[in-house]
Amino acid sequence: MTWRGPTHRTVDGERIDGVWCHVWRRHWRGEYSVDDLFVYADGAVLCEKLTDLAGLERMLDSGLIAVTDPTAPGPEEQPRTWRSRSSGPLTPRNFLLEVADRVEELAGRPTTVQRCWEAISRFGEERSEANRELLREAYLAIPAHLRIFVLGDMDLQDRPLRMLLTDLGEPVGGDGPPATTEMHEWALEYFRKGDEGVARSRERRSALHADDPAGAGRPPVVLRDVVYPQGWPERLGDFVLRNDYPARIRFAGDVHPSVLHGYWALSTAEDTDRVRVRNAPTAREAHELGSRAARRNDWPAVRLAVMAGLLRAKFTQHPDLAQILLATGDAAISYTGGWESPYWTDAFDDRGRNWMGRLLELTRAELLTDRLSWPTAE
Template sequence: MTWRRPTFRISDGQTIAGAWCLVWRRHELLDEHYPEHLFVYADGRITLGQYAATDLAGLAEQLASGKTALDRPDAREWPAEPSKWESRSPEPRTDESFLLEVADEIARLAGRPSAGDRLWEAIRCYQRETTEANRSLLRAAYLAVPAHLRVYVLGDMDRQDRPLRILVTDLGQSVDGDGPVVTEAMHRDARAYFTDRDRDVALAEEQQAVRYADDPAGAPQPPVVLYETTYPRGWPDELGDFALRNDYDAPFTYEGETYPTVAHGYWARSAAGRDDHDRVRAAVTAREAQETGGRAARREDWSGARLAVMAGLLRAKFDQHPRLAQVLLATGEAPIVYTGISEAPFWRDEGPRGGRNWTGRLLELVRSELRAERYTPAARTAETALRAATRTGSQTGENGGA
């Protein structure tokens, strides 16, 4: 059974996490079975299809009555394995073991320990103190795992769950009834398997910590959303996030040409001819620049060059306007979501509908470059000199006032 997630439902304003799989339901009138979605949720609610809500006990009744089945009734029956010990296949899934699996999935969604979690805790307990009492607890925890999932519980497709099957079998008894007779050496080897596994896991975690040493720590910041807005009476005097948008009036020079906004620069640079370039650059507003540039013939290489050009224009804008650079830096490390309706989806975010948000991504890149420049030796020296000059000027002013 493959559980698919994430899914959820809203109940009393709360989001309840869920997962789903496919089962077979019997049509009451036609007496035929058809596939149906079985949804389970963190609060224990179970839904067959869209409307038939029940719980674990109700699902058990559905399975017992034959109204719901785990497999198609006319599905091919596989022959029984000749030896349980030598078999590489899981045990057959039954209604009882599936109900245990559903209960496990509900516990996992609710953030509670699953049968697999409790089994691993029993393994660690037995490894710390290899007593018969702890081995009995290990056996109980192993048998609590749904039977058809036990071969997967260790995540080892070579050994499967054989080390556990050996450990939970008493000395002198045959594993699975048809396997080897368990000896103390076999118990010792099985314990060594878990010791080696713990060592390998610790080594892998250490290597991952080194590889991911620069991964951001802590909870991520909520995104900064740059909405498309209009100001009929002119831009506000107090700068805000609107100044990060491409239509904000902030003249800058890029490769020897001066543009009123990033939008002017982008559409002018996209034009194949010089006359069109100059007409776009001379447009009164960013909207007019876009409309003029959109009608002009495009450079042949524009598809491959436009990201580099946009990045260069944004760098020029914020390099030449320190106040705007401060607005950009004030967004911290938050994702920048560039929205609106005027730009193509390539440049903006469209929420559930898509959009590649390249403007937002390039703003994050420029922000990172601005922050990195602050930590260069030259920048630190200049900052120190500025602070010293500021202190000297303050002292001179105080003395002159005296």
């Protein structure tokens, strides 16, 4: 079964993550059509109606939901050999177990595959019959059609596990050669080498990622579009990072009352429009005038560079504002609001590119770079 995601639903204001797949749903006339089945971290299942795992089991048992096309001919039975096996048919029972595994994964709990790997490690540390029995139970708990994928080995599939779990003298996989002590030792060596490879990979990743932050980063800084009818407050806050905050900037040979004045003035093709925008009483009026004026031909290619230059000018020419930007540390900056285009803002849908937030983060890094002291060559 192919699962897709992410998706979610909201319950009492809380986001519940989920995934979905296609199934066949029977209609009142007995005909089937493809439908979406959603599975969520809290165990809820949605296909036409909201239910749970027990409800899904009843729908599968009654034939209301089918996991394969009921009108298609059944797959030809593949020969099962101990050296190469197909994944086996997807049955309603196995699908139900797979759905239960998805719930565990979404909820951040160990899946049957993860529990099997834990049992493999436990048996490698202590080769007792009790641990081998626990490993057998963990392996058999994996949905049958997914067991050949448990080791992630396309060549050997799950053969090392089957060798390890087969009693001495019994045929491996039911049709293979009798299990021997040498087979068991080979399988244990297979897992030991795998553990060593994982350890080497983790050590190398740890070295290559040595500059990763040790702890959690700061929560995002959200710059909301605010209005102060009585004028800007005396105490400066994050609102000064927005483009409409009145901070005079010398840039590109002119003085602009705010970043928004400068951006829209420099976007215009005519000198008269540029002067009108620059002299607008407020940033909002500058935006309105500039957006209605004729645009310079190269504006799509240069607008990011112009905005980056205006921000650099604003925060280098106003050290008090630079200090507020630097105080955000390494936090992501989300620039919101309904006046600017989604190109600039962190809009609620996938149109939002948040270029303003990204450029503010870049400006912050540049300000910090200018304040660093560097070693000099002797």
